[in-house]
Amino acid sequence: xxxxxxxxxxxxxxxxxxxxxxxxxxxxxxxxxxxxxxxxxxxxxxxxxxxxxxxxxxxxxxxxxxxxxxxxxxxxxxxxxxxxxxxxxxxxxxxxxxxxxxxxxxxxxxxxxxxxxxxxxxxxxxxxxxxxxxxxxxxxxxxxxxxxxxxxxxxxxxxxxxxxxxxxxxxxxxxxxxxxxxxxxxxxxxxxxxxxxxxxxxxxxxxxxxxxxxxxxxxxxxxxxxxxxxxxxxxxxxxxxxxxxxxxxxxxxxxxxxxxxxxxxxxxxxxxxxxxxxxxxxxxxxxxxxxxxxxxxxxxxxxxxxxxxxxxxxxxxxxxxxxxxxxxxxxxxxxxxxxxxxxxxxxxxxxxxxxxxxxxxxxxxxxxxxxxxxxxxxxxxxxxxxxxxxxxxxxxxxxxxxxxxxxxxxxxxxxxxxxxxxxxxxxxxxxxxxxxxxxxxxxxxxxxxxxxxxxxxxxxxxxxxxxxxxxxxxxxxx
Numbered sequence: 001x002x003x004x005x006x007x008x009x010x011x012x013x014x015x016x017x018x019x020x021x022x023x024x025x026x027x028x029x030x031x032x033x034x035x036x037x038x039x040x041x042x043x044x045x046x047x048x049x050x051x052x053x054x055x056x057x058x059x060x061x062x063x064x065x066x067x068x069x070x071x072x073x074x075x076x077x078x079x080x081x082x083x084x085x086x087x088x089x090x091x092x093x094x095x096x097x098x099x100x101x102x103x104x105x106x107x108x109x110x111x112x113x114x115x116x117x118x119x120x121x122x123x124x125x126x127x128x129x130x131x132x133x134x135x136x137x138x139x140x141x142x143x144x145x146x147x148x149x150x151x152x153x154x155x156x157x158x159x160x161x162x163x164x165x166x167x168x169x170x171x172x173x174x175x176x177x178x179x180x181x182x183x184x185x186x187x188x189x190x191x192x193x194x195x196x197x198x199x200x201x202x203x204x205x206x207x208x209x210x211x212x213x214x215x216x217x218x219x220x221x222x223x224x225x226x227x228x229x230x231x232x233x234x235x236x237x238x239x240x241x242x243x244x245x246x247x248x249x250x251x252x253x254x255x256x257x258x259x260x261x262x263x264x265x266x267x268x269x270x271x272x273x274x275x276x277x278x279x280x281x282x283x284x285x286x287x288x289x290x291x292x293x294x295x296x297x298x299x300x301x302x303x304x305x306x307x308x309x310x311x312x313x314x315x316x317x318x319x320x321x322x323x324x325x326x327x328x329x330x331x332x333x334x335x336x337x338x339x340x341x342x343x344x345x346x347x348x349x350x351x352x353x354x355x356x357x358x359x360x361x362x363x364x365x366x367x368x369x370x371x372x373x374x375x376x377x378x379x380x381x382x383x384x385x386x387x388x389x390x391x392x393x394x395x396x397x398x399x400x401x402x403x404x405x406x407x408x409x410x411x412x413x414x415x416x417x418x419x420x421x422x423x424x425x426x427x428x429x430x431x432x433x434x435x436x437x438x439x440x441x442x443x444x445x446x447x448x449x450x451x452x453x454x455x456x457x458x459x460x461x462x463x464x465x466x467x468x469x470x471x472x473x474x475x476x477x478x
Contacts, residue, residue, distance in 0.1 A: 027097065029075065031090040037246060038290040039065060039077040041092045046075050051095035054079070054086060061085050064095065066247060069291050076291060078247045080128060116262045120236045121206070124223060127240030127252025156317040161382040162271075162326050165201025165442040166194075168369050168435045171452040172391045173354065176382040177269060177324040178317035182277070182346045185356035186336040190368045192218070193439050194356065195273055196226035197367065198328055199235070201442045205268040207235040210256030213249050213279025216241040242279070246290075249283035257314050260325050267322035272315055276330040281308060281342045297341040305341075309349050352376040365436055371398055386458035387449060393456035398431055400424040430455050 029044025031054065039054070046052060046067040054063045054077075063086065065077040077092070115129055124133040131137055158176040175181060185191040199207055207227075211219055219239045227235055236259050240252025253274055260272040274280070284304045293301035315325040331346050336358060347353055352375055360368035372395070380388060401424040407413040408425065415422060434451055437443065443451075 027094060029092040031086065031088060031092060032074070033088075034086075036290050037078060037286065038068075039079065039083075039092075041075045041077055042073060044075055044092050044094075045070065045073075046077075046094065052077055053093050053095050053097070054083070055091050055093065056086055065092075068247070068287060078287060078290070079245055080248055080251075081245060116259055120259060122233050122235065124219070124237040124239055125255075127212075127238060127244060127248040127250075127255055129255060132239065150314075150318060154319040156319070156321045156324075158317060158378050158381055161445065163203040163445040164198055165203075165444065166197055166367065167437050167443045167448050167451065168367060168371070169354075170443070170445050170448040171434070172371055172394060173352070173369070173374055173376040174379040174383050174387070174391075175326060175352070175376055176378040177326055179351045179376070179378050180312055180315060180327045180329070180349075181376070182343075182350045182353040183328055183330045183356065184333055184338070184343055184346075184353055185330065185368075186333045186358055189356040189358050189361045190366050191275075191330055191356060192222075192226070194354075194367045194369075195275060195328070195330065196222070197437075197439055198271070199227055199273060200231050202271045202326075203269075204271040204326070205234065206260075206263045206270045207231060208238070208256055208260040208263070208270060208272045209235060210238045210240075210253055210272070210274040212238075212240050212253045212256075212274060212276065213242050213244075213283060214275055216243060246283040246286040250280060250287065253277075253280040253283075253311060257311060260327075261314060261318070264318050264323040264325045265320060267320055269323065270325045272325050272327040274327065274329045276332055277308070277346055278330070278332040278340075278342050280311070300341055305345050308342075308345055312349050351378055365432075366439065367437065369435070371395060371435065372402065387452070389458040390449075390452045390456045393458075394431060394434075394452065396420075397424040397427050397456070401428050401431075427455060 027044060029041040031039060032042045033040040041052075044052070048067055048069065050067050052065045052067065054065055055061070063083050064080045066080060067075060068078050069076040123131060123135060126132050156178070158178045160177050161170075162175045162177045162179070164170055164175060169175060183191060183194060199209065209222070209227075211222065219237070219241060223232055223237055236256075238252050238256040238259065240249045242249075244252070256272065256274060260270045263270045281300065281304050284307050285300050288301035288303045289295065289299070293303060296302055297305075312327070312329070315327045317324050329346065329350065331340075331343050331353075333343055334340055337343075338355075355370040355373040356368045357365075357370040357373075358368075360366075360370065379391075383391070397420075400420050404413065404418070404421045404424070408421075413421070434455060
């Protein structure tokens with residue numbers, strides 16, 4: 001009798017285990033059609049942004065995807081990675097559904113927010129937050145970021161400059177903590193050189209770098225050579241190269257922004273570098289066109305120009321006055337066309353822009369920043385009066401030289417006929433030396449102001465100016 005009871009108890013335990021392991025109800029759909037990079041699924045309604053798992057009929061392959069739209073009974077999915085080996089009729093499940101892959105029922109959860117935390121420092125992850133540096137998974141040591149819309153009235157005003165370590169930027173295009181700057185450049189104009197200088201030289205607690213849609217070989221070069229060991233230890237690199245799916249590339253830009261906002265909310269001064277905003281827009285274009293959106297400007301659908309401000313407006317200063325995000329976005333000018341739709345939109349939503357000149361780059365002038373076309377909209381708020389006057393004078397001399405250099409080179413100019421041009425010619429060697437800088441050199445802000453004042457004295461008495469900074473007053477005494 002006792003043996004029978006024991007046997008019956010074992011049977012009950014097996015039944016209980018089977019009932020626990022087996023899902024009571026499973027929602028599933030079937031893959032009906034593949035149109036480009038969009039998967040059309042029938043019989044599985046999903047909400048926008050929710051994740052799904054695609055399982056082959058043999059059960060040996062599975063892929064993660066995300067819902068990007070629907071039409072009636074058809075749900076449109078886009079895979080997060082490359083999809084191969086999927087045939088018509090493949091089963092599609094919500095990501096949280098237990099699925100039997102042949103070894104029992106398991107659950108793939110891809111809907112959780114991406115991990116964010118201090119454990120990301122010194123790491124390289126892909127656009128989905130997965131480590132790709134071979135250092136193991138650190139997600140257990142990190143939290144999950146909940147994205148919220150910041151009230152514009154809660155933002156801390158920009159009131160202090162950011163020391164970039166670059167003379168031309170510190171002196172003539174001063175950047176404030178919390179500013180958003182676009183770096184506009186064609187291909188091969190020195191964009192990577194300038195980004196490397198910013199990543200190494202900026203005075204910040206954390207550097208977040210989003211490599212979106214760029215060449216895959218540049219990821220390792222940027223981490224090992226451009227950043228270096230010292231800068232890499234305080235950096236987070238999010239790599240979504242050109243061979244990643246459009247969804248992964250778009251998520252790469254968004255995830256890099258999430259990481260930067262998390263560190264900002266912890267009271268850190270963050271420098272966010274996204275290379276590039278154009279590739280991010282191109283990924284959105286691929287997604288929008290795949291859904292059937294009508295192109296409105298050079299193949300870009302309207303959703304692209306709606307998503308770009310959403311990304312940019314998440315950075316800047318937050319409610320915590322101890323933290324900030326200073327963002328630099330590269331914008332590619334196709335054929336050096338400054339009227340490119342993405343470039344035109346970026347100029348309107350950013351707080352300044354640096355134009356890189358192909359003419360300067362071809363002449364060996366680095367960083368190849370065109371001072372005449374570039375502007376920092378917050379410079380008057382973070383610079384002293386004497387600094388602004390000196391910078392204005394240098395820009396005037398630079399502009400006058402550029403307009404008159406052809407006359408001088410042809411021998412058509414007579415010295416003394418234009419006092420402004422004479423002054424520009426006299427100061428040009430110093431101005432040119434000031435604007436050029438080796439990529440391995442770092443020039444701090446006080447030294448920059450000293451050199452700027454030597455070229456064009458402000459002629460303002462610091463003692464009579466109550467808004468003069470103590471640093472500049474000390475520089476002038478020296």
